[in-house]
Amino acid sequence: MSWAETFRTAWDAVRSHRMRSMLTMLGIVIGIASVILTVGLGQGAQDQVKSQISALGSNLLIVSPGSTTSSEGVRGGFGSASTLTLQDADAIADDEAAPDVKGVAPVTTSNAQLDTTSTNWTTSLVGATTSWPDVRKREVSSGRFFTTAEVSQGAKVVVLGSDTASELFSGPTNPVGQSVSVGGTQLTVIGVLSASGSSSSGSTEDDTAVTPISTAKALTGSSSSSVSTIYVEATSEKNLSAAYQEINALLLNLHDVSSAEADFTVSSQDSLVETANATNKTLTVLLGGIAGISLLVGGIGVMNIMLVSVTERIREIGLRKALGATPKVIRNQFLVEASLLGLAGGVVGIIIAVVGAWTLPGLIDQPVSLSLLATVAALGTSLALGIGFGVYPASRAARLTPIDALRSE
Amino acid sequence: MSAVVTLDGVRKTYRSGAIEFEALRGVDMSIDQGEYVAVIGPSGSGKSTLMNILGCLDVPTQGSYHLGGEDVSTMSEAELAHVRNRRIGFVFQQFNLLPSLAAWRNVELPLVYAGVSRAERRERAVAALTRVGLGDRVENRPGELSGGQQQRVAVARALVTEPDIILADEPTGNLDSASTTAVLALLDELHDSGRTIVLITHEHEVAARASRNLTIRDGLITADDLVVA
Numbered sequence: 001m002s003w004a005e006t007f008r009t010a011w012d013a014v015r016s017h018r019m020r021s022m023l024t025m026l027g028i029v030i031g032i033a034s035v036i037l038t039v040g041l042g043q044g045a046q047d048q049v050k051s052q053i054s055a056l057g058s059n060l061l062i063v064s065p066g067s068t069t070s071s072e073g074v075r076g077g078f079g080s081a082s083t084l085t086l087q088d089a090d091a092i093a094d095d096e097a098a099p100d101v102k103g104v105a106p107v108t109t110s111n112a113q114l115d116t117t118s119t120n121w122t123t124s125l126v127g128a129t130t131s132w133p134d135v136r137k138r139e140v141s142s143g144r145f146f147t148t149a150e151v152s153q154g155a156k157v158v159v160l161g162s163d164t165a166s167e168l169f170s171g172p173t174n175p176v177g178q179s180v181s182v183g184g185t186q187l188t189v190i191g192v193l194s195a196s197g198s199s200s201s202g203s204t205e206d207d208t209a210v211t212p213i214s215t216a217k218a219l220t221g222s223s224s225s226s227v228s229t230i231y232v233e234a235t236s237e238k239n240l241s242a243a244y245q246e247i248n249a250l251l252l253n254l255h256d257v258s259s260a261e262a263d264f265t266v267s268s269q270d271s272l273v274e275t276a277n278a279t280n281k282t283l284t285v286l287l288g289g290i291a292g293i294s295l296l297v298g299g300i301g302v303m304n305i306m307l308v309s310v311t312e313r314i315r316e317i318g319l320r321k322a323l324g325a326t327p328k329v330i331r332n333q334f335l336v337e338a339s340l341l342g343l344a345g346g347v348v349g350i351i352i353a354v355v356g357a358w359t360l361p362g363l364i365d366q367p368v369s370l371s372l373l374a375t376v377a378a379l380g381t382s383l384a385l386g387i388g389f390g391v392y393p394a395s396r397a398a399r400l401t402p403i404d405a406l407r408s409e
Numbered sequence: 410m411s412a413v414v415t416l417d418g419v420r421k422t423y424r425s426g427a428i429e430f431e432a433l434r435g436v437d438m439s440i441d442q443g444e445y446v447a448v449i450g451p452s453g454s455g456k457s458t459l460m461n462i463l464g465c466l467d468v469p470t471q472g473s474y475h476l477g478g479e480d481v482s483t484m485s486e487a488e489l490a491h492v493r494n495r496r497i498g499f500v501f502q503q504f505n506l507l508p509s510l511a512a513w514r515n516v517e518l519p520l521v522y523a524g525v526s527r528a529e530r531r532e533r534a535v536a537a538l539t540r541v542g543l544g545d546r547v548e549n550r551p552g553e554l555s556g557g558q559q560q561r562v563a564v565a566r567a568l569v570t571e572p573d574i575i576l577a578d579e580p581t582g583n584l585d586s587a588s589t590t591a592v593l594a595l596l597d598e599l600h601d602s603g604r605t606i607v608l609i610t611h612e613h614e615v616a617a618r619a620s621r622n623l624t625i626r627d628g629l630i631t632a633d634d635l636v637v638a
Contacts, residue, residue: 005521016509319505322466323566324494324522326487402466406505 003336006329010336014344017309024305025345027298028385032349032378034291037356039374042284044367049276059102059237060135061244063092063230063251064265084251084264086213086225089129091250092232098246103233105135108216108226114168114180114209121167125182125209127216127227135233143176143191146212154214158187161208162195180209182219187211240268298345299385306338306393310400317397318405327398334394335387342386346379353378412475413573413605414440414463419472419482421458421628432458434628435472440574440607445600447608447619455628457578460609464497464576465489477573494522498567500577504559506551506566512538513547516566523570537565541595557588564595574605581615593618 014021065084089106092098108127113120126132130148133139146157160168160175169175175189196205217223234243247266248259255263310317317330325333353375357368421433432455440446450456461467462474465481468489474482477496481489493499498519506515516534525533538547541561543554551559560580567575577596581589597618600606608619616622617636624632 002524009521012509315505316507319501319507320518320522321490322464322493322499322505323519324490326490326522328487329490329522403461406466406501 003332006332006336007340009333010340013309013313013333013337014340020305020309021341021344024302024341025348027301028295028342028345028382029298029349029352031291031295031298032346032382033352033356035288035295035381036350036353036370036374036378037360037368038284038287038291040353040357040368040370041360041366042280042288043371043374044361044369045280045283046277047369048367049280059234059240060269061232061234061240061247062267062269063088063232063247064267065226065228065263084227084230086227088251088254089227089230091254092230092247097250098243100235100239100243100246101232102235103131103135105129105132105231105233106213106227107132107229107231108213108220108222109228110216110220112182112209112219114164114182116168116178116180119168121164123161123164123207123209125211125216125219127213128210129213132210132231135231138196139194140191141194142174143189145191145210151212151214153212154218155212156185156187156215157190157211158215159191159193159210160189161193161206161210163206164209165189165192167207185219187215244268295381295385299342299389302338302341302345302386303389303393305341306334306390307396309337310334310393310397313397314400314405317400318402318407321400321402322406330400331394331398334397335390338390338394339383339386342382342384342390343379345386346382349382350375350378411442412439413442413444413477414438414607415473415475416462417473417475419462419469419474421455421462421467422470432628433462433469436625436628436630438623438630438633440605442605443600443603445596445606445608445618445620446623447610447616447621448623448625449610449613449616450625451611454625456609456611456625458628459625460576460578463574463607464499465493490522494519495570496573498570498572498575500560500563500567500575500580502579502582504551504556504563504583506559506562508551511548511550512543512554512562512565515551515562516569518566519570533569534565537569538562540568541565555588556584557591560584560588560592561595564592564599568599568604574607575599577606577608579610580608581610581612589615 063084084106086106089104092101093104105128110125111122112125113122129151130146133145140159141162143159145159146155149155150157158180165175168180169178175192178189179186180189181187193206193208193210211219213227232243232247234240244266251264252259252262257263320330354370357370361367416436416438419433419436420431423430423432436459448456448459458467462469465476468484469482472482473480476492479492481492484492507518513531513534516537517530520530520533535544535547538544541564543558543561543565546554546558546562551562554562580596581592584592593615596606596608600620606619608615610616620636622632622634622636623630624634
């Protein structure tokens, strides 16, 4: 008997027991849908983290004062050995000492209240140098960024983040040219930053005010040359680890400490991605494991129903054998039937997963990204489950002797 | 006339734990082409066992069985399936039609296992149904047919492969008298057109329609009578 005929016979059997077939499929449907959705959720979360972080620049290294394992770093005390300085930033910017470094942006951060004539807004005040927009991948949407001269003079100018600008200057007012005061010092708004790509996650990248680093120091009354963070842009993503090595060696040397007592941390966006992904992965594996178990239970359901089906159709099997079906033909019929159930369950499961991926993000505010690979793998798994759990019932059916099968009531 | 069926010293022993039961105790018989033979005997006489062996559903413990010149007593399960498919047409007491399939699809089943093409199967199935007087019931499912009609579908299924013998096991056991008459008339007709028929029954009136009666009792053939019409 040809495979086409076997397929047709199996299809007839599946169709003539619609209710039972549907219930059998249900386990596989739920299993496949939940596996695809959990993997999709995990993938979606990873993609989200990746896009948020790459929006900040994938060539970026962040040098922070103090070791993360040491409580001293948290203090960030002025003048202490653990503090990064403008001199450190200059050293890193040196082409000979660190050839793989393209740009260096030392920043100071503090919170400040910005006042206009009509309102006020507290935001993070960033003191920066002219390299800041390049290194941080930010652009000015209106007005301009400050110049080198303004940095060295400590000019009273400020560039506002887009959210900050809209908080301070509502309506049609163009913020550029207006003035804001910080602790009594009048600053002229010379530019507004365009919205950052990562603002969707509710980050505060767009709620900020950037002034020349000298101006920021004057505003906070600090005379030291310490900075909060040094952002370093590597020449390319490929040279990131080389740049990392260079910075590390340079700073250890400058601070005159061994790597065990390092008073700074160099981290890359990659390590942030990795940390975030590791968390996501753990969750995905956990949820995927639970979904996988439900898939296994679904497979056992197929086997259970197929065994019942063999018992129920014992007379049919006997008749088919009497009419000339060999044991192999009977075995194939039941195998194809089980695979059909598995495959159909897989297809319905995928449809449900796709619908779920389409509706879920609106309900739980989590992106779901379905991968073709996961979908194809799910289809393969459902087929394999059908075959795998169909083997035993099929071989039982094949082993029945025709008289026993015909005689049974 | 050449013998279609030849049994030589056929014995069949069933074993159930320590208990051995000899259902057939040395049966010798031969059936010629075109004969209409009724095997009669009370229940427990070994007639069902004989029917199973004749139908290649079971193999003898001892002795040999030649069907159409082939020794089938030593064949494997798969080979027996092919022999059943090619040489034997079954008619069962319970009809044994598949309820989910239309009449013609029930009739074509043996042809499916014989590997006949779909178009030819349909053609031959419809021809066989027409032969048994159900040419207008081709698309009906068994549930939509009367008992007599269902048994005629089963006869059509037995005919469709042009088998060497038609083996009917109590074909009228589940039928009312009108249907019984119709089915027996159909068997008469098939016999008249040259078919070899073996009928198993415990009813003498049914057996009387055959051309030869074999009586079986306690696993042995005790009488072999030609019926005078």
